[in-house]
Amino acid sequence: MISKKMENMVANSSAIRAMFEEGNRLAKIYGSENVFDFSLGNPNVPAPDAVKYAIKELLDEEDPVVLHGYTNSNAGYEDVRIAIADSLNERFGTHFCSKNITMTVGAAGGLNVILKSLINPGDEVIAFAPYFGEYRSYTDNYDGVLVEVSPNTTDFQPKLDEFEQKISPKTKAIIVNTPNNPTGVVYSEETIQKMAAILEKKQKEYGTDIYLISDEPYRELAYDGIEVPYLTKYYANTIVGYSYSKSLSLPGERIGYLVIPDEASDSEKLIGAVNVATRILGFVNAPTLQQKVVKACLNEKTDISYYDRNRETLYNGLKNLGFDCIKPEGAFYLFVKSPIADEKEFCNEAQKYNILIVPGSSFACPGYVRMAYCVSYETIVNSLPKFAELAKQYNL
Template sequence: MISKKMENMVANSSAIRAMFEEGNRLAKIYGAENVFDFSLGNPNVPAPEAVKKAIIDLLNEEDPVVLHGYTNSNAGYEDVRQAVAESLNERFGTAFSGKNITMTVGAAGGLNVILKALLNPGDEVITFVPYFGEYRSYVNNYDGVLVEISPDTSTFQPKLDEFETKITAKTKAVIVNTPNNPTGVVYSEETIRKMAAILEEKQKKYGTDIYLISDEPYRELAYDGVEVPYLTKYYANTVVGYS
């Protein structure tokens, strides 16, 4: 028999995946052109030509051991991490080096690594409703407790008064997602500054470290000149996951 924990997870598996599978079933009945799938995020934008060419050149010319073997660092290739750091510094005015970067399998894989590194059983992780449904599973993977903040349905900016009251001595992390899935809202700079101030005050009150985890697979999906604040500039204990 599998563990009770895994049995419960299977019984309450991803609603997103269930919707995707239902879409496939309906497409077979009514035709794919008549079923609109808004479940899984499957990008359909082709890779830039330079990226395609670089991959082809590597496949044709590079030693297979280098291509398919283990990297020389668990955090990823040093030159790649340094290039990412320099790109972030240029875009956001930060001061990262390659040591601040870890390569992961996208933001979802990154979030799991972050939570595994941070959580002890019973630690609390706060997030804001509505949120990406997998957050609960990610936190549960490491025996944490997900704490929800109810939505302000007029703006979908975080309700900071409720947020402040729900931070406890057990709070280890806060997950934010901006631009947000599913609302599309971008948290304002004012919101981020106030949130950072609350977290600083609570860290001092409880004598603990509280980490702000910024889930950013949609960072580039901002329109009409809307700027997305880069959270590390506002709060020191910030970890960013990006796809």
């Protein structure tokens, strides 16, 4: 028998992955060109050429025993961490050094490592709906309790009044994700400043340390000149989790990092705990070849003009058809209001037109659906007549 905890997790397994698998099934029946799969945030823009050249050069020039071996520290290669710290300092005016950086198995690995290092059973982690559903699973992994702040469906900035009310003596961490999955919203500097002030106030009130965990896999995917605030500037107890999955289109390579600033409470102990957690969770160290690759490609970025064109085409196309949605400022998702209260039923109806979208209840925001527009431009264009038929069905 599997564990009771896993029984529950299996029963509530990812709707996103299930929809993606359904898309593969339909593609075999109708042809992939006739299936419009907006389910999975899997980048369709290839990695920059520099990634390929870096891999070839590393394989040709590096000692393979060293390149494919364990790193001396669970935190990762020293030279890689120095390079990342220097890059962050140049970009954001910070003052990190190698010890502040721990290489991780993607952003998800990083979140599990930091939550393992922070949470005692019963500790609370706050997330702002809509949020990436795995936050609940990651918190539950360590017997923590996820506390939701309900969604602000006007502009999807966090509800800070409700947030303040839900902070308790048991609150150990807050997870923020900006640019946001699933809405594409970037939390404004004003929002971050107010959030930081609330956290400072509550830390003093309760005499506790509350950590702000900034989950940033979409940091580089921002449009129209939007600035994404770097949160360590606003609140000392900030920890940043980053991934190259989207910025370099390397989701399958599972490479990212955590930043633990010196200003964070008990930073030395926390850095030590993170390194141990990396080992005892079974990661041991982040993939070694990919650590070296990202060091060589720190100044490279995926060409987001492809996503931007998709964003404009899908957003304008759906708005013109009568669908209600806000224009995303970042990431590669569109969060659309369902024309009926039961968005799961709407997803089922969309599937009849070979349109695959994810219900908002998967992100703690029922009544909406998420569409991942990291697909081919042809998929966007060819889907619009089907969306028109769907809109007509609901008299939009």
